[in-house]
Amino acid sequence: MSDYLSIRDLKFSYPDNQFQLSIKTLQVRQGERIAVVGPSGSGKTTLLNLIAGIVLPDAGTIMIGDQPVVAMPESQRRQFRIRNIGLVFQNFELIEYLTNLENILLVDYIEKPVAVVRVERAKVLAEKAGLSQNLFRYPHQLSQGEKQRVAICRALLTEPSLLLADEPTGNLDANNKENIMSILLDYAASNNSTLITVTHDQNLLPLFDRIIDFNELVAATEAGGR
Amino acid sequence: MKGLWHLAWRYLCFHKYKTLVLVASIGLIVFIPMGLNVLVKKGSEQLTARAEQTPLMLGRVGSPLELVLNGLYFQSDTPPPLNFGDYLAIKDMDMGQVIPLHTGFRSRGFPIIGTRLSYFSFRRLALKEGRWLGFLGEAVIGASVARETDLQVGDTIISAPETAFNLAGAYPLKMTIVGVMGKTSTPDDDAILVDLKTSWVMEGLGHGHTDLSKDDASGFILNQNGKSITANAAVNQFQEITPENIGSFHFHGNIGTYPVHAVIVIPKDQKYSALLQGRYQSHATLQLQNPASIIGKLLETVFSVRQYVLIGASLMVLSAGAMSVLIFMLSQQLRAHELVVMKKIGAAKGFVVGMVTCEIVMVMVSGVLLGMILTLLSEKYGLVLLQSIIVSGV
Numbered sequence: 001m002s003d004y005l006s007i008r009d010l011k012f013s014y015p016d017n018q019f020q021l022s023i024k025t026l027q028v029r030q031g032e033r034i035a036v037v038g039p040s041g042s043g044k045t046t047l048l049n050l051i052a053g054i055v056l057p058d059a060g061t062i063m064i065g066d067q068p069v070v071a072m073p074e075s076q077r078r079q080f081r082i083r084n085i086g087l088v089f090q091n092f093e094l095i096e097y098l099t100n101l102e103n104i105l106l107v108d109y110i111e112k113p114v115a116v117v118r119v120e121r122a123k124v125l126a127e128k129a130g131l132s133q134n135l136f137r138y139p140h141q142l143s144q145g146e147k148q149r150v151a152i153c154r155a156l157l158t159e160p161s162l163l164l165a166d167e168p169t170g171n172l173d174a175n176n177k178e179n180i181m182s183i184l185l186d187y188a189a190s191n192n193s194t195l196i197t198v199t200h201d202q203n204l205l206p207l208f209d210r211i212i213d214f215n216e217l218v219a220a221t222e223a224g225g226r
Numbered sequence: 227m228k229g230l231w232h233l234a235w236r237y238l239c240f241h242k243y244k245t246l247v248l249v250a251s252i253g254l255i256v257f258i259p260m261g262l263n264v265l266v267k268k269g270s271e272q273l274t275a276r277a278e279q280t281p282l283m284l285g286r287v288g289s290p291l292e293l294v295l296n297g298l299y300f301q302s303d304t305p306p307p308l309n310f311g312d313y314l315a316i317k318d319m320d321m322g323q324v325i326p327l328h329t330g331f332r333s334r335g336f337p338i339i340g341t342r343l344s345y346f347s348f349r350r351l352a353l354k355e356g357r358w359l360g361f362l363g364e365a366v367i368g369a370s371v372a373r374e375t376d377l378q379v380g381d382t383i384i385s386a387p388e389t390a391f392n393l394a395g396a397y398p399l400k401m402t403i404v405g406v407m408g409k410t411s412t413p414d415d416d417a418i419l420v421d422l423k424t425s426w427v428m429e430g431l432g433h434g435h436t437d438l439s440k441d442d443a444s445g446f447i448l449n450q451n452g453k454s455i456t457a458n459a460a461v462n463q464f465q466e467i468t469p470e471n472i473g474s475f476h477f478h479g480n481i482g483t484y485p486v487h488a489v490i491v492i493p494k495d496q497k498y499s500a501l502l503q504g505r506y507q508s509h510a511t512l513q514l515q516n517p518a519s520i521i522g523k524l525l526e527t528v529f530s531v532r533q534y535v536l537i538g539a540s541l542m543v544l545s546a547g548a549m550s551v552l553i554f555m556l557s558q559q560l561r562a563h564e565l566v567v568m569k570k571i572g573a574a575k576g577f578v579v580g581m582v583t584c585e586i587v588m589v590m591v592s593g594v595l596l597g598m599i600l601t602l603l604s605e606k607y608g609l610v611l612l613q614s615i616i617v618s619g620v
Contacts, residue, residue, distance in 0.1 A: 054570050075574065082572035093567040097240030098233070109229035110573045138240075154571075 004030035010060035031192040038214025044198040053077040086155030090167035092147040093141040104153045108183040125153040145176030165197040234584035252593025257600040258539045277521035282491035297488035299413045300337040309483030322493035326486040328425035340425025358406030363467025366405035370415040398464035434475035527550040
C-alpha cells in the first residue's frame with residue numbers, strides 16, 4: 001500500500017497561548033485504520049484539524065494523496081475537504097434545527113443544490129445505520145448513539161477517502177461504542193478509505209491496524225530535532 | 227444559494243416563537259407610524275366630509291361641539307333642546323331648507339332620530355328594502371341596525387323608556403319597521419329614523435287612548451265640564467300606533483314649545499348663510515354653528531395630539547428596533563458554535579454570513595409585509611374604530 005497521508009516537519013502554535021505542536025514525520029497508507037492515543041490537551045484534535053485543513057501550520061507540509069493541503073488556496077482547501085474528508089466529532093455537532101435527513105445532507109446544502117441521488121444515498125446510509133425511522137425527526141429526539149450515527153452518515157455522504165474521527169465514542173455507552181466503531185471500520189475497509197481515530201478507549205485499540213501514541217510521535221520529533 | 231435560503235428558512239421555522247416575535251416587532255415598527263397616519267387621515271376625511279355636507283346647525287346655546295357631534299354623528303350627550311317654534315321661526319325666514327332633529331331616545335343602544343322626510347333626501351339615503359316613513363309610529367332603520375339586531379321590514383322595535391320610574395313620564399313606544407336603508411358607512415347606518423311627531427309621542431307630548439266621547443267609555447269618566455273630560459287611571463293608553471288606533475292619537479299643549487335637539491340649516495346661498503349667521507350671532511338662547519368649522523377645530527386638537535403620539539411612537543419604534551437588533555446579535559452569539567461546525571464541515575465564511583443575512587432578510591420582509599397588511603386593514607376597517615374613539619373621547 002502506498003502512502004496516502006504524509007506529514008513532514010509540521011510546526012503549529014496558537015497565537016494566544018504557549019501550546020506548540022511539532023511533528024517531524026507521519027506516514028499513513030491508503031486504507032490504513034489508525035488509532036491515535038494520548039493525554040488530553042496534547043494536541044490530538046489539533047492534528048486532525050491540521051490534516052483537514054481547518055487550521056494551517058506555521059511550517060511543514062501535509063500531503064493527502066498528491067494534494068498539498070497547506071499550499072492550497074482557502075477555497076480550494078475547503079472544496080477538497082468537502083469532497084475527500086469526512087469529519088466525526090465527539091459531541092456529534094448536529095444542527096438542532098435540521099431534521100436528521102437534512103443533517104446528513106448538510107454538506108450538500110452548503111456546497112450545491114441537493115440532488116435526488118444524494119438524498120437516496122443519505123437514505124441508504126441511514127438505513128444501514130438503523131436510522132430509517134428517524135429521518136424526519138430532530139436530533140434532540142434521538143439517543144446519544146443515534147445522534148452519533150447521524151453524524152457518521154453525514155461524514156460518509158460524500159464517500160470520503162479520508163475519515164477523521166475525534167473521540168467518536170467518547171460520549172457513548174459500551175454497546176453504542178462497538179456499534180459506532182464497527183460502522184466506521186467497516187466503511188474504511190469496504191472503501192479502502194483511510195481512518196484516523198482519536199480515542200481514549202483502550203478496549204477499542206485492537207480493532208485498528210496501527211496505534212500511534214501521540215506523546216511518542218511528538219517526542220520523536222523533539223529527539224530528532226536535537 | 228438555494229441551500230442557503232433553505233437553511234435560513236429551517237432555522238426560522240424551528241425557532242418559530244422567536245421568529246414570530248421578531249416579525250411582529252418589525253411589523254409594529256412599520257405599522258404604528260404608517261397606520262396612525264392613515265387612520266387619522268381617513269378619519270379626519272370622513273368626519274370632515276359629513277360636516278362639510280352640513281352647512282349650518284341650529285341649537286340651544288351651550289357647547290357647540292356637543293351640538294355638532296350630536297347633530298352629525300348622533301354621539302355625545304344629547305344637547306339641551308330648542309323649541310319647535312325656533313325651528314318654525316327660521317323656516318319662516320325662507321332663507322333655505324331646514325330639517326329638525328330630535329335625538330333624545332334610543333332603542334337597543336341605537337339612537338332614534340326624529341326628523342322629516344327631507345332628511346333622507348338631504349343625506350342621499352337610499353332604501354334597501356321597504357318604504358319611507360308614511361305614518362306615525364313607523365321607523366326606518368340603518369344598515370348596521372338591521373345587521374346587528376336581525377330586524378327586517380314588518381318587525382317591531384321598542385324605544386327604551388327614558389323615565390322608567392316616573393309614572394307621569396314617557397312610556398316605551400312599539401314602532402313598526404317599514405324600511406331598511408342601504409349601507410352608507412356614515413352614522414346613519416346606526417340610526418333608527420322616525421317622524422319627528424313619533425319622537426314627541428315618545429316624549430309623552432302626544433298619545434292615543436280610549437275615545438272618552440263614546441258611550442261605552444262612561445266608566446272611565448270622573449268629571450265632564452263641556453269639552454273638558456277628566457278620566458280615571460283605568461283609561462287605556464296605547465303603546466303601539468296601529469291603523470285602528472292612529473286616529474285617536476293627538477298632541478296636547480302648544481306645539482311651538484315642543485323639543486327638537488338640532489336643526490340642520492341649508493341656506494340658499496352664501497349670502498343667506500352670512501345673514502343667518504349674523505342674525506344668530508348674539509342670540510340669547512340659540513346658537514347657529516358651522517359644523518365644518520367646529521370639526522376643523524376638533525381635528526386641529528387631534529392633529530396636535532398626533533404629533534405627541536408620533537414622537538412617542540418613534541421612541542417605541544427605536545426601542546423595538548434596538549430590541550430586534552439585540553435579539554439578532556444574541557442569537558448569533560448563541561449560534562457561534564453551530565457556525566464554527568459549519569465552517570469545519572466546509573462552509574465558507576461568506577456562506578455563514580449569507581445564511582444569517584437570509585434569515586434577517588426573511589424576517590425583515592415578513593415584518594414589513596405584516597406592517598403593510600395591518601396598515602391596509604386599518605385603512606379599511608380602522609376608521610369606524612377611530613371615529614368612535616374620537617367622538618366618545620370628546
